[in-house]
Amino acid sequence: MPAGLNRALLTVVGAVVAIVLAIAISSVAIIAAGADPVAALTAFFDFGASERSVSNNIAAFLNRSVPLFISGLAVAVGFRMNLFNIGVEGQYRLAAIVAAYVGSTFTAPAPIQIAVIVVVAAAVGGLYALIPAVMKVTRGVNEVIATIMLNYIAINLTSFLVRGPFAGERAEGQLTTTTPKLGESAMFPNINFIFDWFGQPPPTRGGGVWGFLLLAVVLGVVVWAVLERTRFGFGVKASGLNGPAALASGVDPRKMIIAAMVMSGAIAGLIGLPEILGDRGAFNSNFTAGLGFLGIAVALLGRNKPVGIAFAALLFAFLDRAQGALQIAEVPASVVTIIQGVIVLLVVVANEVTNRLALRLEERRAAQQLGSNTPVEVAA
Amino acid sequence: MSADTLATARPAVELEGITKRFPGVVANHDIRITVRPGTVHAIVGENGAGKSTLMKILYGMQKPDEGTIRVNGEEVSFRTPSDAIEVGIGMVHQHFMLADNLTVLENIVLGAEPKKFARLDTAFARRRITELAESHGLRVDPDKLVEDLGVGDRQRVEILKVLYRGARILILDEPTAVLVPQEVEELFQNLRELKSEGLTVIFISHKLDEVLGIADEITVIRRGTTVASVDPGDVTARQLAELMVGSELPTPETRESTVTDVVTLKIGNLTMGADGHRPGADPAKLREEGRRLLLDDVSFEIHQGEILGIAGVEGNGQSELIEAIMGIRPAHGTIELAGQDISGWSTLRRRESGIGYIPEDRHRQGLLLEASLWENRVLGHQTRKPARRGIWVNRRASRADTQRIVEAYDVRTPGVDTLALALSGGNQQKLIVGREMSGEPKFLIAAHPTRGVDVGAQAAIWDHLRDARAAGLAVLLISADLDELIGLSDTLRVIYRGRIVAALDPTDITPERLGGYMTGAIAGTEES
Amino acid sequence: MTRIGKYHVALIGVAALILLMSLVRVVTGEDDITSSGTFGAALMLSVPIGLAGLGGLWSERAGVVNIGLEGMMVLGTWFAGWAGYQWGPLAALLAGLLGGALGGLIHAVATVTFGVDHIVSGVAINLLGPGITRFLSEVLYKEGTPAAEAGAGITSSPAIGSPPRPSLPLLSDGPDLLGKLEQTHWFLLSDIAGILRGLTHNVNVLVILAVLLLPLTFYVIWRTAFGLRLRSAGENPWAAESLGVNVYLIKYLAVVISGAFAGLGGVFLVFVSTKYVEGQTAGRGFIGLAAMIFGNWRPGGLAIGASLFGYADGLQLRSNGAITSFFLFGAVLLLAYLVIMARRMLAPGRPADLAVRSAKDYTLMAVAAAGMVVLFWLWLTVDQLPNEFVFITPHVLTLLVLLVASQRLRMPKADGVSYRRGEQH
Amino acid sequence: GGGSGGGTTASEAPSSEASESTLKVGLAFDVGGRGDKSFNDAAYAGLEKAKTDLGAEIKELSPTADGSNRGDLLRQLADAGYNPIIGVGFAYGDDIKKTAAEYPDIQFAVVDSASNGPNVTGLLFAEEQGSYLAGVAAATKSEADHVGFVGGVENDLIKKFEAGFVAGVKSVKPDAKIDIKYLTPDGDFSGFKAPDKGKVAAEKMYQDGADIVYHAAGDSGLGVFQAAAAAKKKAIGVDSDQRQTVKETNLQGVIMTSMLKRVDVGVFEFIKAFQGGAKGGTNVTYDLKVDGVGLSTTGGEIDDIKDKLDAAKQDIVDGKITVPTKP
Numbered sequence A: 001m002p003a004g005l006n007r008a009l010l011t012v013v014g015a016v017v018a019i020v021l022a023i024a025i026s027s028v029a030i031i032a033a034g035a036d037p038v039a040a041l042t043a044f045f046d047f048g049a050s051e052r053s054v055s056n057n058i059a060a061f062l063n064r065s066v067p068l069f070i071s072g073l074a075v076a077v078g079f080r081m082n083l084f085n086i087g088v089e090g091q092y093r094l095a096a097i098v099a100a101y102v103g104s105t106f107t108a109p110a111p112i113q114i115a116v117i118v119v120v121a122a123a124v125g126g127l128y129a130l131i132p133a134v135m136k137v138t139r140g141v142n143e144v145i146a147t148i149m150l151n152y153i154a155i156n157l158t159s160f161l162v163r164g165p166f167a168g169e170r171a172e173g174q175l176t177t178t179t180p181k182l183g184e185s186a187m188f189p190n191i192n193f194i195f196d197w198f199g200q201p202p203p204t205r206g207g208g209v210w211g212f213l214l215l216a217v218v219l220g221v222v223v224w225a226v227l228e229r230t231r232f233g234f235g236v237k238a239s240g241l242n243g244p245a246a247l248a249s250g251v252d253p254r255k256m257i258i259a260a261m262v263m264s265g266a267i268a269g270l271i272g273l274p275e276i277l278g279d280r281g282a283f284n285s286n287f288t289a290g291l292g293f294l295g296i297a298v299a300l301l302g303r304n305k306p307v308g309i310a311f312a313a314l315l316f317a318f319l320d321r322a323q324g325a326l327q328i329a330e331v332p333a334s335v336v337t338i339i340q341g342v343i344v345l346l347v348v349v350a351n352e353v354t355n356r357l358a359l360r361l362e363e364r365r366a367a368q369q370l371g372s373n374t375p376v377e378v379a380a
Numbered sequence B: 001m002s003a004d005t006l007a008t009a010r011p012a013v014e015l016e017g018i019t020k021r022f023p024g025v026v027a028n029h030d031i032r033i034t035v036r037p038g039t040v041h042a043i044v045g046e047n048g049a050g051k052s053t054l055m056k057i058l059y060g061m062q063k064p065d066e067g068t069i070r071v072n073g074e075e076v077s078f079r080t081p082s083d084a085i086e087v088g089i090g091m092v093h094q095h096f097m098l099a100d101n102l103t104v105l106e107n108i109v110l111g112a113e114p115k116k117f118a119r120l121d122t123a124f125a126r127r128r129i130t131e132l133a134e135s136h137g138l139r140v141d142p143d144k145l146v147e148d149l150g151v152g153d154r155q156r157v158e159i160l161k162v163l164y165r166g167a168r169i170l171i172l173d174e175p176t177a178v179l180v181p182q183e184v185e186e187l188f189q190n191l192r193e194l195k196s197e198g199l200t201v202i203f204i205s206h207k208l209d210e211v212l213g214i215a216d217e218i219t220v221i222r223r224g225t226t227v228a229s230v231d232p233g234d235v236t237a238r239q240l241a242e243l244m245v246g247s248e249l250p251t252p253e254t255r256e257s258t259v260t261d262v263v264t265l266k267i268g269n270l271t272m273g274a275d276g277h278r279p280g281a282d283p284a285k286l287r288e289e290g291r292r293l294l295l296d297d298v299s300f301e302i303h304q305g306e307i308l309g310i311a312g313v314e315g316n317g318q319s320e321l322i323e324a325i326m327g328i329r330p331a332h333g334t335i336e337l338a339g340q341d342i343s344g345w346s347t348l349r350r351r352e353s354g355i356g357y358i359p360e361d362r363h364r365q366g367l368l369l370e371a372s373l374w375e376n377r378v379l380g381h382q383t384r385k386p387a388r389r390g391i392w393v394n395r396r397a398s399r400a401d402t403q404r405i406v407e408a409y410d411v412r413t414p415g416v417d418t419l420a421l422a423l424s425g426g427n428q429q430k431l432i433v434g435r436e437m438s439g440e441p442k443f444l445i446a447a448h449p450t451r452g453v454d455v456g457a458q459a460a461i462w463d464h465l466r467d468a469r470a471a472g473l474a475v476l477l478i479s480a481d482l483d484e485l486i487g488l489s490d491t492l493r494v495i496y497r498g499r500i501v502a503a504l505d506p507t508d509i510t511p512e513r514l515g516g517y518m519t520g521a522i523a524g525t526e527e528s
Numbered sequence C: 001m002t003r004i005g006k007y008h009v010a011l012i013g014v015a016a017l018i019l020l021m022s023l024v025r026v027v028t029g030e031d032d033i034t035s036s037g038t039f040g041a042a043l044m045l046s047v048p049i050g051l052a053g054l055g056g057l058w059s060e061r062a063g064v065v066n067i068g069l070e071g072m073m074v075l076g077t078w079f080a081g082w083a084g085y086q087w088g089p090l091a092a093l094l095a096g097l098l099g100g101a102l103g104g105l106i107h108a109v110a111t112v113t114f115g116v117d118h119i120v121s122g123v124a125i126n127l128l129g130p131g132i133t134r135f136l137s138e139v140l141y142k143e144g145t146p147a148a149e150a151g152a153g154i155t156s157s158p159a160i161g162s163p164p165r166p167s168l169p170l171l172s173d174g175p176d177l178l179g180k181l182e183q184t185h186w187f188l189l190s191d192i193a194g195i196l197r198g199l200t201h202n203v204n205v206l207v208i209l210a211v212l213l214l215p216l217t218f219y220v221i222w223r224t225a226f227g228l229r230l231r232s233a234g235e236n237p238w239a240a241e242s243l244g245v246n247v248y249l250i251k252y253l254a255v256v257i258s259g260a261f262a263g264l265g266g267v268f269l270v271f272v273s274t275k276y277v278e279g280q281t282a283g284r285g286f287i288g289l290a291a292m293i294f295g296n297w298r299p300g301g302l303a304i305g306a307s308l309f310g311y312a313d314g315l316q317l318r319s320n321g322a323i324t325s326f327f328l329f330g331a332v333l334l335l336a337y338l339v340i341m342a343r344r345m346l347a348p349g350r351p352a353d354l355a356v357r358s359a360k361d362y363t364l365m366a367v368a369a370a371g372m373v374v375l376f377w378l379w380l381t382v383d384q385l386p387n388e389f390v391f392i393t394p395h396v397l398t399l400l401v402l403l404v405a406s407q408r409l410r411m412p413k414a415d416g417v418s419y420r421r422g423e424q425h
Numbered sequence D: 001g002g003g004s005g006g007g008t009t010a011s012e013a014p015s016s017e018a019s020e021s022t023l024k025v026g027l028a029f030d031v032g033g034r035g036d037k038s039f040n041d042a043a044y045a046g047l048e049k050a051k052t053d054l055g056a057e058i059k060e061l062s063p064t065a066d067g068s069n070r071g072d073l074l075r076q077l078a079d080a081g082y083n084p085i086i087g088v089g090f091a092y093g094d095d096i097k098k099t100a101a102e103y104p105d106i107q108f109a110v111v112d113s114a115s116n117g118p119n120v121t122g123l124l125f126a127e128e129q130g131s132y133l134a135g136v137a138a139a140t141k142s143e144a145d146h147v148g149f150v151g152g153v154e155n156d157l158i159k160k161f162e163a164g165f166v167a168g169v170k171s172v173k174p175d176a177k178i179d180i181k182y183l184t185p186d187g188d189f190s191g192f193k194a195p196d197k198g199k200v201a202a203e204k205m206y207q208d209g210a211d212i213v214y215h216a217a218g219d220s221g222l223g224v225f226q227a228a229a230a231a232k233k234k235a236i237g238v239d240s241d242q243r244q245t246v247k248e249t250n251l252q253g254v255i256m257t258s259m260l261k262r263v264d265v266g267v268f269e270f271i272k273a274f275q276g277g278a279k280g281g282t283n284v285t286y287d288l289k290v291d292g293v294g295l296s297t298t299g300g301e302i303d304d305i306k307d308k309l310d311a312a313k314q315d316i317v318d319g320k321i322t323v324p325t326k327p
């Protein structure tokens, strides 16, 4: 146990050092740009003057982290098995539009309707991810290229659907194409009540703090349990660490590839839902794009572990939230992207270094406890 | 020997007070060795004694913490292998150091490329290689891809690599581990030739009779330190072994037969094509069409309490046979376990029905190096007690059972949460043996169960195999160690080019004759 | 022997393909299938993909997976635009190369020195590239700067001078014999003329450079001593190390060159648009990577992959209708497959094969036949596909080709492995 | 959605911040942000004019590359006391609606989208009318009776351009051939940033005989101009007077005219009206009547057909011609 503790401690120290370094590097850039790094730093923590603005910004921050977290989870499930699912982007967009459309075609009591939408989204994402999985298993097609291609196809398909078969009513003069609006019963209740606990006014922003956050937490726990505690998760881990050994141990790599890819895709399918069910009530042609790619960074930053991914998603969301505040402080907002990139790079470097250090420590400990190979006895 | 005339010359290599520490391990401690030029100098020692580390230091791959190296009387300090190559040292590593997807020529010239402007001068290189090959009797085709070569050929490529660089001092780290006796003899012939040309050879091996046959001088290393330097004329293999370990050498001898007449495993007409598997194809037709077969009509039975040994030069179908039985690679033919046809079953189902598997390469097929010991215990048993609890992995029970294995099989480890990579190879192997025995298998595949394992662990593993056999286990034993094969097996089969070419009685066969069958020198006479 | 055999097969394949294209053109009347315009556009659109792919090839042959090509390409575009408007095209070329190489250097430091997972580092570079360039634009191109006066904005640089674009005299220029031949629309002859003219008429100098880089890359990587070391680093770095090869140095060089190639792809985009436009790479780094894998980590295959994308993209941009003729194209291909299969099955003296192949092959043939009928029917009935389906043509084609061919692919053995000196695997 | 109950508390922020009734105008750009030399910059020009002419204090914010924080930018401006607040681009439609509901005391405007709240002003532009004139000019000037249209992204906004252009061409030469090509589908905005693709698409049109190509493709239009220059033919620019904004001298000559979309006017007029006490809830359409759209005349290439263009314009203004907004 102390070994594990050591390791965790090292990881945290590494991450902190990396973040501090990233801030330092970005400060240099900010100074070079003729802006004030202190102003930039304060901007990150400037949630506005009024209580209401603070609540809104907290909501914006938390809401942003939800899709990032889910996206990170989706990517991580693949990574655990050395499967690189770049296709999360396409999977979530296709899933989002189909789920939004299906959800708008009927009304049912809220829990049922929401459940149906969630299931549809997961199913569509999973099925779309099944394509590269089957291609890999049956024909050995590299999943990286296959999913890149399928992303383009999904984007076009989505565009076709939103303008054609799935197009909904639009207000006069509204140019954004959209699916039909979801009924009230399809909207996921917000969790603004948590602001009451702190004596804060609830946020007025969009749907407030999206209730989907809770579902995301549950999802995180489920993914953790599946990956870390179940036999399936053991198979995933074994396949990821050593494919041939897993095969020889009776883990069918083809089944595992399909299962992991479908699971990844199914989770990916949920990425768009917080926004649809918590705020927009429809899928439209301006729907947030690029979450699938950000998910890769988030997953890597979180070391493909749900808890790490949660922290990474919060960090990214925290940085993203400051886009407006930075501009108000006259700091180029692209600093956020630079910080994100630098943090990802430095944190993984730090991970690498601390990992090696931890292994070294572990080996030394093992060797010392055994006391073997010490030349003392034969020191003649 | 010629050694006498050279005795007055400056030593080719002098190592003095070499010490090398790794985190938690002192691999070398105050090592002293003097190698006279134009001799074959053997270094022997247990696994992990520090032989490879010492040689890597001499070859510039690792830096010693203390000590001096003198080559031909001059003190040297190497930063990289190229420094060592420069003063005429070449090394053939314990594991092949070849790039499979490059040609023999490319592998040989790499790092010392002849150039015409920037262009690689292949014509010149081909000439040089052919010259070298002819003058040293090392036949190779320079334009073949290395992946198409057998082990013997690869070994020759490795030696050519060294000679190509004009090395005068050759280090050979366990070059014979993968060779059959005939190939070993051929290699030794090459070495003697090199020696007669004045080259110096440093030779590492665990096979003491080989060492006695070739060496002019022997240095023994124990636990990182030189403990003796002896003349091969003065010692016997047994004495040498005792110097190495300070104890008596165990021998793998089966005491009394426990073979019953209950068939546990029955293999019938197992056939596997080289160019992929087509279900429903007729093996006879495949043969008729002249397709290359990795397994060709292999049939045998193993009874309860019997160890069946398969002898063969590596690459003659052993791996394919194992993988076919495990269901990892598809093949034609029948496989029956306790009377039940299992040829259509998945690997998992086969394991569940009582097949245990000690793989030939523990790092490739046997372990999750970056996972804890108890997770490695679960591997292959994830669907059975005690690892299983519904859809969950039963962590507590798995840990407890791993603890049991650690104790019963004397796995030296700080605990069951230690990562597998922190263990030495022998301990890793003991863990694997313990794991595979714990499913109470009916049938066990043991592929090279003691490869690279030191004598102590070797004896322990042999004991476990014998005990299990006595309790009714059927074992398919595959090994490159002919003593082990002859000593442990109740029955012997020889596999050659995918066919079973001979059935032999281990009680009256010598390693030499066995080697004859394995290389096809003696035609397959069926004895039984 | 086998080399020559392969070469012949390739030639016959190209000939058959041109014949088929010519046939489809004549039947459908879609002249764009083999027009010089399409091939000119295809060439222009393939070059950045091909350059990114070459970047990938250099780095992956040395054992470093480079998914950061996109980010490096972005750096290339920005620096090319920034230097180009001030000091002309040559400066643009150099700056773009350097910008890409800088991205490569970051990747090399992370993966080679620190042993970071290659994909992780690549993803970080894909974040950093656009971030850095946007930042630089916000600082250097903001209102009131000299650049802004010259026409820069946050999303674009001022215009750069355009480089010369030579043509092949006589054949594609001046008398333009090929152009005349193309206009006659004769079977096969005009098609070949169109293809040749498209590849030689009014081409950007960078295109010529880029095309030359393919054989150059082949020569360097497969024929020189440096190339041998580079490949050995991708196949078995430990072996290379044991022979005194400085694997770190080789990997550094390869990855930096890789970045420079990606940067060059960016320069090309800037040359075409005569300025830097934010987002103009549009995922070409990823496509380049795909083209390289498609091409089995070899320059020739990569060229085919990049051309496939360029051709399909060029064709869909030029003509919506031509895409529908792909249905006919596919149908004919499937027909050819069926004929070959049927002949093989009916051939006497090989009853063994019949038994062996039976079930699986019959299903395959049935699927092929059904596919042929469907494609033929689609060709007859559909005359205008929704645009979205036209846009995806290159990607669908790639997937189909991969489905057929991807089992032959072989990547460098130590590709993506994090290598550390002195630590054997 | 849920959570709109907080609306009642909305009044406190602006009243405490906006002291001495200085005019504080906030503006949120569309993706691409300020400095895009196009749409966003035109909006900024209007904002800047408000600063100089009306003494307004101004603040402008750009969204993230994925546009996910459009709504939050509006709220941050609102919380910081800006009033009125303008969202540039139809993508703001949805976000403005929500934000306006949350801040009922603040006036909002959205460019290219209709009003969808009592405190929202829709600033609409009759692109189809301007494009109609561009079509008339193209058809009249075309000698081959063959023209082309290159759209950047196939969304409804750009389709308005197409519809107007086609109607304009047909009004002059009903049999004229019109080639139409979009570069990317809706949702993939790279079509506005792909000069190479614009070039290929236009090249094809010129090769097939078209002699004038109209583009509504943002930066991709540059490729259209290049193709025109190479083919020695003409092109029509969009949004701003591109004969002036495009700096390459060799390209300026091919730009026969540009369809102007006076977002600057729209923005400025809105701010001015706000200062005058105007309230939202309605749309203001900038059409030919108020010269919110029109054709540029730099270079004098369409001076000779001025009468014809003026006649067409008059017909539209008078309502004799209704230009379609959908192709």
Ligand SMILES: Nc1ncnc2c1ncn2[C@@H]1O[C@H](COP(=O)(O)OP(=O)(O)OP(=O)(O)O)[C@@H](O)[C@H]1O
Binding pocket: A373, B022, B023, B025, B026, B027, B045, B046, B047, B048, B049, B050, B051, B052, B053, B054, B094, B424, B452, C422, C423
């Ligand atoms: N790179 C390393 N890092 C840490 N420890 C090492 C390393 N290389 C070797 N060791 C340690 O040094 C000891 C000596 O190893 P070495 O490989 O030299 O043994 P050997 O005598 O060659 O054994 P074998 O007969 O198995 O080849 C090993 O027990 C191992 O614990």
Ligand SMILES: Nc1ncnc2c1ncn2[C@@H]1O[C@H](COP(=O)(O)OP(=O)(O)OP(=O)(O)O)[C@@H](O)[C@H]1O
Binding pocket: A363, B047, B048, B421, B422, B423, B424, B425, B426, B451, B452, B453, C422, C423, C424
């Ligand atoms: N490259 C290395 N880096 C770190 N530790 C190493 C390395 N190589 C070996 N070791 C350590 O050396 C010990 C065992 O090494 P080694 O593999 O030489 O044992 P072995 O008994 O020779 O087994 P094998 O036959 O499998 O090589 C372990 O503690 C291992 O962690």
Ligand SMILES: [Mg+2]
Binding pocket: B048, B425, B452
């Ligand atoms: Mg060892």
Ligand SMILES: [Mg+2]
Binding pocket: B051, B052, B053, B094, B173
């Ligand atoms: Mg060794």
